[in-house]
Amino acid sequence: MSVFAIGVGGTGAKCLEALTHLHTCGLLEQGGTSVRLGTFLVEPDQQSTLLARAETAIDRYQKMRRLLGSKADHFARGELRHYGTWSPLSNSSGAISLDQVFPKAILRTRASGLAALFDCLFPPEEQAADLEVGFRGRPPIGSAVMSRVSLTAEAKTGQWQQMLSDIETASGGGETPVIHLFGSVFGGTGASGVPTLGQMLKSWLKEQGLNKVKVNASLLLPYFDFEGQAREDTGVHAEARNFQLNTDAALQYLRSSGTSCFDQVYLVGSDIKARYDFSIGGRSQANGAHLVELLASLGMRHGLKADSSSHYAHVLSRAVENKISWGDIPDSEVVGEGMARAARFGVAWLNNISLELDAAQSVPMPTFLSGAPWAHQFFQPSGQASGTQAGRPSIRSSEELSLKTAIDAYVETLLQWLQQFSSNTGTGFSQELFTPELLERNSNYENALGRVVRGSARPSRDEQDDTVEAIKVLMDALSHKKISHNGMAGLADTLWSLSYCDTGL
Amino acid sequence: MRSQQGILLGLSFVAGLLWVFVVQKWMFLNVFSGVLAGPGLPLNDYLQLANEPAFTMLWISCISALMIWLWITFRARPRNGAEVRRMKPLWWTAAVILVLLGWLYQLFFSIIIWQLQGQSPVQGSGMNFFLLPPGGWLLLTMMVMINVTLLFWLPTLLASPRTYRLVVPGAVKILGGR
Numbered sequence: 001m002s003v004f005a006i007g008v009g010g011t012g013a014k015c016l017e018a019l020t021h022l023h024t025c026g027l028l029e030q031g032g033t034s035v036r037l038g039t040f041l042v043e044p045d046q047q048s049t050l051l052a053r054a055e056t057a058i059d060r061y062q063k064m065r066r067l068l069g070s071k072a073d074h075f076a077r078g079e080l081r082h083y084g085t086w087s088p089l090s091n092s093s094g095a096i097s098l099d100q101v102f103p104k105a106i107l108r109t110r111a112s113g114l115a116a117l118f119d120c121l122f123p124p125e126e127q128a129a130d131l132e133v134g135f136r137g138r139p140p141i142g143s144a145v146m147s148r149v150s151l152t153a154e155a156k157t158g159q160w161q162q163m164l165s166d167i168e169t170a171s172g173g174g175e176t177p178v179i180h181l182f183g184s185v186f187g188g189t190g191a192s193g194v195p196t197l198g199q200m201l202k203s204w205l206k207e208q209g210l211n212k213v214k215v216n217a218s219l220l221l222p223y224f225d226f227e228g229q230a231r232e233d234t235g236v237h238a239e240a241r242n243f244q245l246n247t248d249a250a251l252q253y254l255r256s257s258g259t260s261c262f263d264q265v266y267l268v269g270s271d272i273k274a275r276y277d278f279s280i281g282g283r284s285q286a287n288g289a290h291l292v293e294l295l296a297s298l299g300m301r302h303g304l305k306a307d308s309s310s311h312y313a314h315v316l317s318r319a320v321e322n323k324i325s326w327g328d329i330p331d332s333e334v335v336g337e338g339m340a341r342a343a344r345f346g347v348a349w350l351n352n353i354s355l356e357l358d359a360a361q362s363v364p365m366p367t368f369l370s371g372a373p374w375a376h377q378f379f380q381p382s383g384q385a386s387g388t389q390a391g392r393p394s395i396r397s398s399e400e401l402s403l404k405t406a407i408d409a410y411v412e413t414l415l416q417w418l419q420q421f422s423s424n425t426g427t428g429f430s431q432e433l434f435t436p437e438l439l440e441r442n443s444n445y446e447n448a449l450g451r452v453v454r455g456s457a458r459p460s461r462d463e464q465d466d467t468v469e470a471i472k473v474l475m476d477a478l479s480h481k482k483i484s485h486n487g488m489a490g491l492a493d494t495l496w497s498l499s500y501c502d503t504g505l
Numbered sequence: 506m507r508s509q510q511g512i513l514l515g516l517s518f519v520a521g522l523l524w525v526f527v528v529q530k531w532m533f534l535n536v537f538s539g540v541l542a543g544p545g546l547p548l549n550d551y552l553q554l555a556n557e558p559a560f561t562m563l564w565i566s567c568i569s570a571l572m573i574w575l576w577i578t579f580r581a582r583p584r585n586g587a588e589v590r591r592m593k594p595l596w597w598t599a600a601v602i603l604v605l606l607g608w609l610y611q612l613f614f615s616i617i618i619w620q621l622q623g624q625s626p627v628q629g630s631g632m633n634f635f636l637l638p639p640g641g642w643l644l645l646t647m648m649v650m651i652n653v654t655l656l657f658w659l660p661t662l663l664a665s666p667r668t669y670r671l672v673v674p675g676a677v678k679i680l681g682g683r
Contacts, residue, residue: 352584352585355585356585359585359586359587360586366677366678367590368586369677370586370589370590370593370672370676370677371583371585371587371588371589371668371672372585372586372589372668373670373671373681374668381677444584445584445585445588447582447583447584464582468584469582469583469584469667469668473667473668476668
């Protein structure tokens with residue numbers, strides 16, 4: 001089964017970051033089988049930190065998956081293909097402002113009425129605003145730029161080509177592919193891009209006769225405010241006071257024309273706002289991940305269920321006004337276990353196992369094994385730099401170390417994301433999902449796992465026995481039949497399986 | 506502790522008991538009697554008054570050291586392999602002390618205790634100690650080392666728990682393979 005996620009704008013990119021991590025957790029599945037996830041980012045602000053973060057998560061996951069190959073049965077088993085990042089300004093021949101996208105001089109000579117309408121709709125500062133930092137929280141600017149895009153033309157060339165072709169192939173192969181768009185309705189790029197692209201995709205699918213393909217969307221309602229003000233010379237910029245106005249307009253549009261854009265819509269926001277530093281866009285926009293983006297991403301998981309299309313709108317709420325816990329997360333049992341496993345794996349790998357593997361590089365293998373018996377299950381005991389023994393590679397082989405580096409890099413991204421969204425809840429609002437300070441990378445050989453996950457998703461093991469050492473003991477005691485793969489891949493795969501183990505030792 | 510380890514610990518304990526109080530005694534009487542016995546040394550008296558108490562004390566010392574080792578390793582929650590390996594010097598220290606104690610017990614029960622009491626262990630000999638031939642001392646030295654091997658190394662090798670499974674000398678070679 002193939003699913004295609006399109007993140008529009010900074011918030012859309014953050015949702016794809018969350019989605020990538022959910023894919024790692026094995027939470028994008030249909031009928032127990034992990035789906036093939038295709039990702040595509042739409043963002044005029046190519047310098048955006050949010051975009052870079054999503055691309056980093058995707059790239060690192062892809063690299064890790066490539067190096068893992070078929071050597072993991074449980075860990076990171078979901079396929080992911082990134083189709084690239086596309087800017088709506090890329091077709092405007094280098095134009096970086098609205099009056100360059102719609103050249104005023106030409107408009108005046110060829111259609112003076114249109115030029116007057118253009119002046120009427122867009123004040124001079126909006127016409128001249130540099131759009132390389134995005135659509136500056138102004139949906140009308142984005143809508144004007146987006147409306148020039150032709151998917152029929154894009155399907156023949158450019159970055160859309162491969163994704164649209166894959167959608168056609170998946171649909172032709174008897175699947176029911178799902179396209180899921182992500183973006184905010186209160187900013188600029190997402191608010192203008194998501195409905196426009198949804199409608200364009202729907203029309204294109206109809207033209208191609210691909211009627212089985214579903215187009216869903218997770219639309220994010222306001223969930224953050226800006227801390228601080230723009231400088232006087234900032235020019236046109238996103239303002240928190242416009243968020244509600246933009247949202248009202250978007251919701252009105254959805255009410256009247258939503259069905260022409262989407263089959264299902266997931267609207268997620270928060271009455272308690274996180275506070276982010278003001279930024280016009282670009283590298284300075286470094287908003288941390290937020291729980292709302294996770295919930296928006298879970299919309300895609302919901303959309304994959306067979307019974308998901310029985311209602312057009314889905315409603316989420318929380319049980320306690322100033323707190324969110326696992327019970328408030330949709331499908332909390334499965335999602336909780338998946339995310340708890342990922343968090344516990346991340347801490348165990350990055351803050352302990354990986355450090356052990358580094359230490360193994362500087363001591364003879366028999367010496368290392370005397371303190372780390374679990375290692376003999378995956379690596380050859382002689383410690384030779386190359387060759388294998390009973391299928392086990394050397395702990396020092398360059399291929400194994402490359403894979404370790406790739407896993408380290410991805411897991412660091414994963415922990416960073418978990419840490420951000422669990423510490424970034426907003427004033428007076430708390431979460432009972434994770435302990436943020438335990439999700440930070442450190443070199444202390446973290447042993448205690450008991451408090452990494454909080455609430456009902458925490459394994460019911462005694463806290464003092466819930467340690468990385470206990471997992472190492474389990475790994476050491478496993479029979480050969482239960483270890484399908486050797487080397488770093490086998491180690492990561494086994495650690496992933498044992499990271500969420502409800503039984504004592 | 507895995508059940509298999511518990512069984513092995515129990516077996517090695519029973520084997521140690523049998524060794525110290527049955528097999529070794531029989532060997533001293535029947536195999537090494539020529540090496541131990543010398544002029545003016547009644548072997549039965551020596552075995553009863555010096556050899557057996559010395560090896561019983563060594564057995565108690567080894568069992569105590571084994572209990573302390575298991576108590577420490579059971580309770581420990583090492584964060585990494587380096588912390589586990591830090592137990593190696595402790596094991597070696599315990600083993601060396603046990604060997605030295607074993608030799609000391611032999612000296613004590615064969616010579617020192619009689620010197621302190623001012624008595625002669627062999628009536629009519631006039632000597633305040635058991636006069637063992639040099640070969641006998643050499644044999645006892647070796648037997649102390651064998652006893653420490655059987656009573657301390659073997660049970661710690663078979664029953665060191667969890668991540669301490671391979672920290673005992675020789676464990677990687679003997680138990681480390683698949």
